[in-house]
Amino acid sequence: MALLSEGAATIALDGARKSRGNLTKARIRWVILALLIVFGTVAGRLIQLGWVVTDTTIEGQARDIITASRPALLDRNGLEMAVDIRVPSLYAEPRRIIDVEEAVQKLRTVLPELDADWLRKRLTGDKGFVWVKRELTPAIEDAIFALGLPGFDFVQESKRFYPGGKEASHILGATNIDNQGIAGIEKYMDDQDVALLQSLGLARGNDLTPVNLSIDLRVQHVLYQQLSDSLVRYKAIAAAGAMMDIKTGEIIGMVSLPDYDPNNPQSAFEDFMGKKNQRFNRVTSGIYELGSTFKTVTMAAALDSGKVKITDTFDARYGVRFGRFTIDDFHGKHRVLTLPEVFKYSSNIGTIKAMQQMGKEDFRAFLTKVGFDTQVTIELPEKRLPTIPERFSEIVAATSSFGHGLSISPMHMLRAVAAFANDGNMVTPTLFKRSEEEARKLYTPVISSRTSAQMRYLMRLNALEGSGTRMNKEAAGYRAGGKTGTAEKVVGGQYSANKTLTVFSSAFPLDNPRYAMIIMVDEPQKENAQSGNTAGWNAGEITGRVVAQVAPMLGISPDFNEMLDSNLVPVEIR
Amino acid sequence: MIKTLNFILVCTSLVGLVGVYALKFHVEDTASAKSALERQIERQQASLSLLEAEWAYLNQPTHVAPIIARHNEVLMLQPTKPTQFAAIDSLPMRPVVQLDTTALDVLFESLESGVDPIEQLIEASENGTAL
Structure with missing residues (x-):
């Protein structure tokens, strides 16, 4: 107790100097505390600022995507x-x-x-x-x-x-x-x-x-001019065409009319002649019954099967009957025709008989082989699946052999024709530049090179003596050849005789084929009273004019030597 | 001792202060010069891209073809017909000229022996006119 009272007494006994020293220490503590608070606040604010993420996006999009350029x-x-x-x-x-x-x-x-x-x-x-x-x-x-x-x-x-x-x-x-x-x-x-x-x-x-790209702008220009001209000349409602290098698969030109201005994309949705949705790409995303052009495919299939020979003859005297239906020829000769004559006169009867001689299962399998069951591989998003019946009945096989009852895109046809001309080697089309070496790795044989030679003969024969003569007159000297097709359009569930779709699929120069082309004109009218409105008069003539203009640009010189044509004739029928 | 140290420290901090501020303003100047340059580059790239686009437009067949159509009265251009093409091989060879080799041999022999028949002819004609 005495100690405690003594301790209490010591506080009271503090000297003036000591008490002032205590006071200073307390002040220093307060100052340190104040400084800590100030610096702590500053540091805290700094950390806070460091965590802030600045919004650099432009209305939700990264700035560099908006300013990014395209090649x-x-x-x-x-x-x-x-x-x-x-x-x-x-x-x-x-x-x-x-x-x-x-x-x-x-x-x-x-x-x-x-x-x-x-x-x-x-x-x-x-x-x-x-x-x-x-x-x-x-x-x-x-x-x-x-x-x-x-x-x-x-x-x-x-x-x-x-x-x-x-x-x-x-x-x-x-x-x-x-x-x-x-x-x-x-x-x-x-x-x-x-x-x-x-x-x-x-x-x-x-x-x-x-x-x-694989496009040649000069060819593209010619194709565009000629097809635009066709809308006026034949009062057609639409036209499309494409040209392909058969060796490399490069698309040299591709036009579909009516079209739009890519500088103003909204124009793609404008009506054309009072109709909506007309400005799509008809070459890849339109599918059509391509009519007699399809006989090229049927003939290639028949000749390649081995069951039909180029020397065979077919009785085309009477139409082919399927129950109530009779299929007859458009330009009927009504006699026994040789195979080249069937092709030249575009005989439906002869084509059906050739197909039947081969067998409809084989024919259907051939269509799969040339890729008519799937979309064409090409660098465009706009594509459509062809419609071909899974199984062919007798009558469907018959109508299919001359291009009715099944729809494919013009690009499918172009690829097939290119393959028939290119020694039977089918190559996927491309819109980017490709060398022949690269293309060779992609070749798929669809017909033998012997059948290919026979097909080249048939195509050239049709230009010299058949429905392609008007084309050949325009493209004289460039050894072009191909097959016409005039398909009646289905209007209200029935085939209409005056609304047609005309097609011309061709290749040139046929003695050493390099390019294949397809031209399609929708609902063409007669140019004048003297002319017709079948494919030879419009799609054929357009093909001829395009060939005559683009061949010199592509380094193909005209040659009027008749030996070139007679060399195409297969040995069997010389 | 401590006074001089303090003096040096004050001087250093003053120099540091001035230096940092000078640097700050300098950086600001440089930054604004940089953004001005960037802006200029951007504008020049923009006008360059416009010029390139115009050049591309002027070179298009779509642009050239109407010009030719417009001036065709003067130019009179027409598509080449297939019959107008010809290959070098199809040109006829130059007709073969038969050289009179014996006469040439005589000429060379006389030249070798020092007699120039042409000179003789000239001399003879000069003499003739002189006479």
């Missing part, structure tokens, strides 16, 4: 078909705008088409980024810049430009305002996985290697 598309000779142009786009940062009303007023002096209320609503708020107007001209950019409005700026966006306009619309496709492919090759390139994009040099970045 230029060139034709096979290096002429530009699609290029990127840089255009300024105006955006606003609403949180940095001081006076919305002033901004609206001033902006509308330069861009009067903008709605004031819409603009006011858009510029009010706390958003970091809103588009005001995209794809402006440099002159408008300067004018807006001169207004000196805070919170507005420009991004240089890439915009696709197609210098050829409509000419190759269905090949190129189109892009949307964000420069992403929405159709054609453009969409195909976007759909490819990254590895393939990089292998083609298409990876996103600034340094993009231009991509060479």
Whole structure:
């Protein structure tokens, strides 16, 4: 107790100096605490700021995707078909705008088409980024810049430009305002996985290697001109055509009319002659009953089966009866025809008999072999599955042999004809450049080279003596040949005699074939009172004019030597 | 001792202060110069892309063909007919000229022996005119 009372007494006995020292220590502690709080706050704020993720996206899209450019598309000779142009786009940062009303007023002096209320609503708020107007001209950019409005700026966006306009619309496709492919090759390139994009040099970045397509712009131009001309000359409602290098599978030209302007993708949905949805690609995404052109396929199948020989004859005196139906010939000769005559006169009876001699199962199997059951592999998203009955009844097999009752795309036919001319080697068509060496690895034999030689003879014979003479007159000297087809269109469930689809599938020069072509005209009329409206008069003549114009461009010189034609005649019937 | 140390420290911090500020303003200047340059590059790339697009447009067959059609009265261009083509091989050979080898032999022999028949002819004609 004494100790405790003594301790209490010591506090009271503290000296003045000691008590002041205690006070200083306490003050220093307070200062340290205050400093800790201040620096702690600063550090805390720094950490907080470090965690903030700034929103660099533009209305939900990464900025580099919007400003990313696409590789230029060139034709096979290096002429530009699609290029990127840089255009300024105006955006606003609403949180940095001081006076919305002033901004609206001033902006509308330069861009009067903008709605004031819409603009006011858009510029009010706390958003970091809103588009005001995209794809402006440099002159408008300067004018807006001169207004000196805070919170507005420009991004240089890439915009696709197609210098050829409509000419190759269905090949190129189109892009949307964000420069992403929405159709054609453009969409195909976007759909490819990254590895393939990089292998083609298409990876996103600034340094993009231009991509060479297989198209020859000169041929494309000729094809486009001639088909456009056909819409006027024959008052047709649609026309389409494509040309292919049979050795490499490269598509040299492809046109489908009516078309659209890829610089204005909305035009693809415009009505044509009062009808909706007419501007699709008829070559790959339209399927048609191609009529007598199909006899080329039937003949190739029959000759290649070995059960039909080129020296065989067929009794075409009477029509073929199936129950109540009788199938007769259009240009009936009504006599016994040799096989080349069946082809030349386009005899339905003869073709059915040749098919029957081969057997309908074999015929159906051959259609699978030439790829008529599946879509054609080509770098376009717009494709359609052909409709061919799974099993052929007697009558369906008969009508199929001359191209009725089954629908394929013109591209299917083109690929098949190319294979028949190319020693029976079928190759997948492509829209990118491909060398013959690369193509050889992709060859699938569909007929023997002997049958191929016989087919070349038949095609040339039809040009010299059959329905292709009008074509041959136009393309004299270029040894072109092929098969016409005039298919009656189904109108209201019945075949109509005056609404037809005419087709001409051909190859040239047949002594050393290099190119195959298909031309299709929808509902052609007679050019004048003296002319007809079957395929030879329209699709055939178009083919002839195209061949005459493009052959010199493709390095094929005319040759009038008759030996070339007589050399095509197979030994058996010489 | 401690005074001089303090003095040096104050001087160093003053120099540091001025230096950091100078650097800051310099960086700001450089940054604005950089963004100005970037802007210029962007604009030039934009106008370059426009020019390239225009060049591509002017080279298109779609653009060239109407020009030819418009001026065809003067140009008179027509598609080449198949009959207008010919190969080098189909050109006839130059007709074979038979050389009079014996006469040439005589000429060379006389030249070798120092007699120039042409000179003699000229001399003879000169003499003739002189006479």
